[in-house]
Amino acid sequence: MGRSPCCDENGLKKGPWTQEEDEKLIDHIEKHGHGSWRALPKQAGLNRCGKSCRLRWTNYLRPDIKRGNFTEEEEQTIINLHSLLGNKWSSIAGNLPGRTDNEIKNYWNTHLRKKLLQMGIDPVTHRPRTDHLNVLAALPQLIAAANFNSLMNLNQNVQFDATTLAKAQLLHNMIQVLSANNNINPTMQTNNNLFGQSHYLENQNLFGQSQNFSNILEDNHEDLMVKSQIIDHPFDSFSSPIQNDVQHDRNSLPLLVPASPEESKQTQVVIKNKDMENYHDTSNPSSSNSTFTQDHHQPWCDIIDDEASDSYWKDIIEQTCSEPWPFHE
DNA sequence: AATGTATACAACCGCCTGGCC
DNA sequence: AGGCCAGGCGGTTGTATACAT
Known part of the structure; x- marks a missing residue:
């Protein structure tokens, strides 16, 4: 099918997330849920692709994530x-x-x-x-x-x-x-x-x-x-x-x-x-x-x-x- | 103190799958 | 049936930090 990468749009930020970006993402999801990840960045005012937002949320920001050393x-x-x-x-x-x-x-x-x-x-x-x-x-x-x-x-x-x-x-x-x-x-x-x-x-x-x-x-x-x-x-x-x-x-x-x-x-x-x-x-x-x-x-x-x-x-x-x-x- | 190297982990990339049309 | 899309997944890379020289 040959789908194009979701993050190949120019101008979208990559790399480590800032605290401000984290707060925007958390705030948006807490208020509206994530809905469509592709649409989320625009709605949340983030200059990221949806996939990046999804990964940031699921791997780091989700409230039920357990931090700290593995037992x-x-x-x-x-x-x-x-x-x-x-x-x-x-x-x-x-x-x-x-x-x-x-x-x-x-x-x-x-x-x-x-x-x-x-x-x-x-x-x-x-x-x-x-x-x-x-x-x-x-x-x-x-x-x-x-x-x-x-x-x-x-x-x-x-x-x-x-x-x-x-x-x-x-x-x-x-x-x-x-x-x-x-x-x-x-x-x-x-x-x-x-x-x-x-x-x-x-x-x-x-x-x-x-x-x-x-x-x-x-x-x-x-x-x-x-x-x-x-x-x-x-x-x-x-x-x-x-x-x-x-x-x-x-x-x-x-x-x-x-x-x-x-x-x-x-x-x-x-x-x-x-x-x-x-x-x-x-x-x-x-x-x-x-x-x-x-x-x-x-x-x-x-x-x-x-x-x-x-x-x-x-x-x-x-x-x-x-x-x-x-x-x- | 400066530099090089190793380590840890967050983030990205590309592919796959399943649902919808 | 086939195309498109969103999301999931595993592998890899990039970067910050720790440690060694």
Whole structure:
């Protein structure tokens, strides 16, 4: 169709808004509503295009906009939803009242993306980064980030040391990378599809908080239907959602969660989402509309101790395992 | 103190979609 | 059916500020 840009008229102001312009825009919208955005600038006495006015209003001036730093809970929500939806900023914003898609997008690009990279997690796939050097090099930053996070964390629900979590996450990542490289882990193959990312869906939390995102998604997305029976139990942070349809063979990655049966509550998630179709691994027919279950959790620290023959790895593992584990009582 | 560089985020650009005629 | 328009969306850019040298 070839429509022309709305802002190509000569003489219209661009760039940062002045306080006077803001006041004019707010005053006009409070009195008359925005009506037609194209007609608004003239009516409000603004030398701007309608689109610029709309963006200024929706991203900055709207009275219900929440200003200030993102909370850790908001961060976690963004990370979880991004793992499910990708760069669907408006959909993500729909789950964060008072936050705009633009703000979330900026925050992702400037903060969260780097945070994930530092932790050895690919911010696009939300899987561990696949080059070993990066994973190993991430250790100092990872621990530093975790310590920082510990300092910043005011959430009283956090029951254990964030450094321990960071170490556990790193080790988990490394093992996954090794397993993937050996190309003998069916779980990793499955992880290439949507559901490999949905470990966030089931309480995946980099910072040790728990959250049921299935409910959020179900409640807030018209195009997203997530039926979940997830029972909220904290610190399933490292569990993979795709474990139990696949026999737990010795090459699959054990779970970083408690082994006690009473804590291993069945999880069943059915996802049908047009946004998610992009994530489906077309080579996997089951991924287009899938049900997966989880009812088996196994602490992997013990198993690793038996299987790690290399002394270097054993040292790391032993050091990590000597720390209190993030297993709640 | 001056300059260079990195970071954060507001704002813009261009494309897409859906509604209306 | 096709053109036009308004609004939405995601990617990118521009600019102010912070920090390093």
